[in-house]
Amino acid sequence: MGKRNKQFVEKITAMEEDFAQWYTDVVKQANLVDYGPVRGTMIIKPDGFAIWERIRDELDRQIKATGHSNVSFPLFIPESLLQKEKDHVEGFAPEVAWVTHGGENELSERLVVRPTSEALFCEYYSKNIHSYRDLPMLYNQWSNVVRWEKTTRPFLRSLEFLWQEGHTAHATYEEAAEETAKMLNVYTDVLENYLAIPVLRGRKTEKEKFAGADYTLTIESLMHDGKALQSGTSHHFGSGFAQAFDITYLDENGESQFVHQTSWGVTTRLLGALIMVHGDNRGLVLPPKIAPTQAIIIPIAQHKEGVLDKAYSLRDQVKNLVRIEMDASDKSPGWKFNECEMKGIPVRIEMGPKDIEKNQVVLVRRDTGEKEFVALQDLESRLPILMEEIQENLFKRALLHREQKTAIATNMDEFKQILAENPGFIKAMWCGDIHCEEKIKEETQATSRCIPFEQEKIADTCICCGNEAKEMVYWAKAY
Numbered sequence: 001m002g003k004r005n006k007q008f009v010e011k012i013t014a015m016e017e018d019f020a021q022w023y024t025d026v027v028k029q030a031n032l033v034d035y036g037p038v039r040g041t042m043i044i045k046p047d048g049f050a051i052w053e054r055i056r057d058e059l060d061r062q063i064k065a066t067g068h069s070n071v072s073f074p075l076f077i078p079e080s081l082l083q084k085e086k087d088h089v090e091g092f093a094p095e096v097a098w099v100t101h102g103g104e105n106e107l108s109e110r111l112v113v114r115p116t117s118e119a120l121f122c123e124y125y126s127k128n129i130h131s132y133r134d135l136p137m138l139y140n141q142w143s144n145v146v147r148w149e150k151t152t153r154p155f156l157r158s159l160e161f162l163w164q165e166g167h168t169a170h171a172t173y174e175e176a177a178e179e180t181a182k183m184l185n186v187y188t189d190v191l192e193n194y195l196a197i198p199v200l201r202g203r204k205t206e207k208e209k210f211a212g213a214d215y216t217l218t219i220e221s222l223m224h225d226g227k228a229l230q231s232g233t234s235h236h237f238g239s240g241f242a243q244a245f246d247i248t249y250l251d252e253n254g255e256s257q258f259v260h261q262t263s264w265g266v267t268t269r270l271l272g273a274l275i276m277v278h279g280d281n282r283g284l285v286l287p288p289k290i291a292p293t294q295a296i297i298i299p300i301a302q303h304k305e306g307v308l309d310k311a312y313s314l315r316d317q318v319k320n321l322v323r324i325e326m327d328a329s330d331k332s333p334g335w336k337f338n339e340c341e342m343k344g345i346p347v348r349i350e351m352g353p354k355d356i357e358k359n360q361v362v363l364v365r366r367d368t369g370e371k372e373f374v375a376l377q378d379l380e381s382r383l384p385i386l387m388e389e390i391q392e393n394l395f396k397r398a399l400l401h402r403e404q405k406t407a408i409a410t411n412m413d414e415f416k417q418i419l420a421e422n423p424g425f426i427k428a429m430w431c432g433d434i435h436c437e438e439k440i441k442e443e444t445q446a447t448s449r450c451i452p453f454e455q456e457k458i459a460d461t462c463i464c465c466g467n468e469a470k471e472m473v474y475w476a477k478a479y
């Protein structure tokens with residue numbers, strides 16, 4: 001590392017040294033967020049928001065392609081409405097923000113700033129669903145929600161965050177089950193094929209499921225430090241909310257039936273996942289499919305005659321193939337290299353007088369640092385392929401990392417040893433009793449992440465109590 005690295009790299013704590021500080025440094029140095037004036041709130045800056053927009057746009061496309069319509073529901077929920085479903089209110093009460101006054105006047109009923117919008121959608125459905133012909137009702141909204149968290153971190157846990165929440169109503173339990181699985185598949189596709197983040201897929205335990213749900217499906221990913229991140233959830237409500245909110249329809253025989261509902265969501269947490277799965281000690285590393293800028297041209301010795309002209313014509317040559325930018329500012333090339341590395345731009349294109357003489361450019365990959373010389377006439381075919389190679393490499397690298405950090409435990413000593421020596425996902429058998437789950441958390445701080453769809457029989461007995469095991473569970477310490 002030469003002199004040019006100093007100014008930037010010194011601002012980032014090495015992840016091996018202090019992962020939490022590394023994360024905070026990257027978030028700040030890559031210009032993604034700033035802190036809001038209220039503790040735990042965040043300002044998502046242009047570079048951060050551009051990434052969120054890329055995620056949002058792809059997800060929105062898939063949500064619409066699966067038959068859903070976008071809507072916008074209110075920010076406030078009357079207290080009485082939130083209280084209609086008992087488990088739901090119990091689950092969210094500790095972290096809701098209350099509105100008690102309108103101007104100078106105390107309100108006759110307190111309002112909740114939505115922590116999630118089930119109550120609002122249920123109220124609407126109870127008034128607007130009458131017949132089987134009204135079903136299914138397939139709604140989604142892009143919005144902000146507020147949860148009064150005690151400890152906060154940008155993207156991972158904040159008082160207010162952005163998300164999408166899907167809310168659907170169906171005639172039968174089976175149709176709602178199909179919907180719940182379908183949306184988990186959409187999330188899996190976006191995470192694995194766009195964000196290059198491999199996920200574990202499964203069901204949450206009763207303890208970890210959404211408050212008021214029949215069951216919750218989840219995708220779980222592993223961060224670089226061996227901690228898990230719940231990355232998207234899809235809930236089947238059965239007819240629990242329908243009974244609490246009296247959402248009924250007349251079936252084909254004219255008989256009154258309760259609807260069956262789902263809800264599903266992903267949040268700006270995904271930006272945290274991107275940072276912690278792919279990032280390194282030089283900053284962000286973005287997968288090409290999600291990177292707002294896929295390649296950046298950096299002219300070398302741009303004061304020399306013809307260099308800038310050539311760089312601009314290069315930009316025009318590839319602008320329809322990749323999302324390209326050029327940095328023709330008067331900062332030094334070294335400074336520009338560091339900056340585009342910090343931002344995670346997948347490919348840097350260098351072009352100087354010598355390259356122009358040889359009719360070539362230099363491509364530098366952000367993920368591996370590898371350099372290659374490419375003739376100008378080959379650039380149009382090479383660039384898109386290089387993007388695919390980087391996308392694929394990031395996924396493979398993350399998958400390998402997860403595999404290296406996934407272990408099997410058959411007793412509690414092994415379980416604790418793994419967490420101490422090589423933390424990550426731990427596969428262990430479980431009897432299904434919540435007491436064992438709670439005991440494991442108490443002793444190790446690891447929580448059940450999911451009961452995977454792909455089951456393996458590791459042992460006959462529960463790792464905690466020794467009774468007959470029901471299922472294999474993935475455990476981990478989590479964000």
Ligand SMILES: [Zn+2]
Pocket residue numbers: 430431432433436462463464465466467
């Ligand atoms: Zn047990």
